Amino acid sequence: MTIRPRRSALYMPGSNARAIEKARTLAADIVILDLEDAVAPDAKEMARGQVAAAVRQGGFGPREIMVRINGLDTPWGATDLAELAGCGADVILLPKVSDAASLIATGEALAKAGMADNTRIWAMMETPLAMLNAGSIAAAASHPATRLSGFVMGTNDLAKETGARIVPGRAPMNAWLMTCLAAARAHGLAILDGVWNEIADEAGFVRECQEARDMGFDGKTLIHPNQIAPCNAAFSPADKDVAWARIIIAAFEQPENATKGAIQIEGRMVERLHADMGKRLVAIADAIAARA
Numbered sequence: 396m397t398i399r400p401r402r403s404a405l406y407m408p409g410s411n412a413r414a415i416e417k418a419r420t421l422a423a424d425i426v427i428l429d430l431e432d433a434v435a436p437d438a439k440e441m442a443r444g445q446v447a448a449a450v451r452q453g454g455f456g457p458r459e460i461m462v463r464i465n466g467l468d469t470p471w472g473a474t475d476l477a478e479l480a481g482c483g484a485d486v487i488l489l490p491k492v493s494d495a496a497s498l499i500a501t502g503e504a505l506a507k508a509g510m511a512d513n514t515r516i517w518a519m520m521e522t523p524l525a526m527l528n529a530g531s532i533a534a535a536a537s538h539p540a541t542r543l544s545g546f547v548m549g550t551n552d553l554a555k556e557t558g559a560r561i562v563p564g565r566a567p568m569n570a571w572l573m574t575c576l577a578a579a580r581a582h583g584l585a586i587l588d589g590v591w592n593e594i595a596d597e598a599g600f601v602r603e604c605q606e607a608r609d610m611g612f613d614g615k616t617l618i619h620p621n622q623i624a625p626c627n628a629a630f631s632p633a634d635k636d637v638a639w640a641r642i643i644i645a646a647f648e649q650p651e652n653a654t655k656g657a658i659q660i661e662g663r664m665v666e667r668l669h670a671d672m673g674k675r676l677v678a679i680a681d682a683i684a685a686r687a
């Protein structure tokens with residue numbers, strides 16, 4: 396399996412040519428070209444053409460390119476789907492996915508519209524129904540039509556639809572965040588946390604990145620370039636953790652430990668599962684280092 400760093404995913408309005416151009420040089424692991432909520436109705440058609448042209452032109456280097464289309468229940472969704480399915484984006488990001496059936500139907504429509512073989516589908520998890528259906532939505536990854544490979548939390552829409560407030564520590568939302576995370580992991584999906592709206596509050600942003608990392612998210616979605624560096628720092632494995640992982644991996648490679656499931660190193664119990672976790676951590680660290 397290829398390990399891909401997904402620490403930072405920067406949204407930008409598909410109508411903003413300057414932001415798209417700038418994204419080609421920014422240190423975000425993922426660029427999300429948005430046609431949905433960041434684009435005003437009058438600019439939807441211009442944005443669609445601009446995003447399709449930008450993806451086809453390329454120049455984004457190692458960054459993963461996601462295009463967020465409008466929902467199929469909006470006036471723009473069907474045309475977005477028809478015109479962007481085959482543009483060559485790494486991911487088509489579907490907003491407001493609420494159940495597995497609609498995800499599968501959209502996957503079939505994207506396939507019919509000529510979605511490229513290497514394009515994957517990700518789902519925004521941002522409606523009350525999606526919180527209740529997280530397990531079955533994630534399970535749709537095994538349906539051949541969906542090509543589902545990730546979730547993105549949409550905490551702004553969740554706040555709008557539920558009345559839950561976005562407060563420091565996110566107590567009102569933690570159950571949903573962890574439910575979606577468990578659903579994603581149960582079915583082998585990547586998962587990114589929602590956005591931090593308070594661009595000027597860097598300390599609060601760093602705290603939320605660290606919380607999201609500790610919860611198990613692969614990374615966080617962002618709205619401003621200033622958020623990229625602190626986000627990458629929070630989600631990059633710490634040097635001391637990589638060094639410890641290497642010690643565990645090496646210990647289990649010793650002939651005297653070949654038949655052991657658990658051993659003691661420097662006063663701590665470690666099991667083979669820790670060596671597996673260590674290998675993943677080292678692989679992510681190596682992939683990040685290869686980008687620098």
Ligand SMILES: CC(C)(COP(=O)(O)OP(=O)(O)OC[C@H]1O[C@@H](n2cnc3c(N)ncnc32)[C@H](O)[C@@H]1OP(=O)(O)O)[C@@H](O)C(=O)NCCC(=O)NCCSC(=O)C[C@H](O)C(=O)O
Nearest residue numbers: 406407408413414417432433549550551552590618619620
């Ligand atoms: C929030 C913004 C509108 C602020 O824009 P602005 O006031 O222009 O910011 P700055 O003057 O500080 O910009 C400095 C330079 O950085 C570039 N810039 C700004 N934002 C971006 C960006 N997102 N990507 C790329 N480049 C960006 C500016 O062009 C300036 O560059 P330069 O010309 O060289 O000086 C703006 O940041 C913005 O539009 N952000 C993204 C908003 C967005 O996409 N929202 C939708 C996703 S959030 C969401 O809805 C998630 C989910 O669905 C949910 O429900 O939660």
Ligand SMILES: [Mg+2]
Nearest residue numbers: 432521549552
């Ligand atoms: Mg949203």
